[in-house]
Amino acid sequence: MSKFTKRKILIGSASAYLSLCLFLFSCGNEEDGVNNESRSKDLGDNRLDEYVGAATCAECHAEAHAKWEESHHYHAMEIPGPGTVRADFNNTEFVHYGITTKFFMDGEK
Ligand code: HEC
Numbered sequence: 001m002s003k004f005t006k007r008k009i010l011i012g013s014a015s016a017y018l019s020l021c022l023f024l025f026s027c028g029n030e031e032d033g034v035n036n037e038s039r040s041k042d043l044g045d046n047r048l049d050e051y052v053g054a055a056t057c058a059e060c061h062a063e064a065h066a067k068w069e070e071s072h073h074y075h076a077m078e079i080p081g082p083g084t085v086r087a088d089f090n091n092t093e094f095v096h097y098g099i100t101t102k103f104f105m106d107g108e109k
Pocket of ligand 1: 052053056057058059060061
């Protein structure tokens with residue numbers, strides 16, 4: 001085989017390899033697009049722009065929801081009021097570093 005022919009084969013196979021790479025790469029991209037499209041169709045409109053609330057999650061995550069309701073995370077987010085605040089707000093007072101702090105209620109607040 002002449003040097004010239006060897007070179008031709010080398011260039012030929014290199015460009016074939018490059019074309020194959022480009023082909024596979026572009027196919028991969030197309031596939032991704034199709035998959036994402038069909039995925040979002042299956043799930044409905046997954047771009048919710050509103051607060052769905054914990055009850056929505058509890059439909060599927062009942063066990064996790066029950067545990068969460070007993071947690072400090074849940075209680076920390078409760079609306080403050082006589083039934084939820086645990087500290088004694090019945091006109092209690094304490095002094096810390098010379099500063100007197102009073103805990104009291106103003107009506108329901
Ligand atoms: C229609 C049923 C459904 C609803 C409603 C739902 N989930 Fe899920 N959730 C799942 C499933 C199924 C998985 C497991 C997915 C997986 O492993 O691929 C999951 C996984 C999760 C995970 C990951 C858990 C882990 O261990 O990796 C979190 C966090 C989560 N959900 C939070 C929520 C929250 C918060 C909500 C409410 C806004 C919610 N989910 C609503 C079905 C649901």
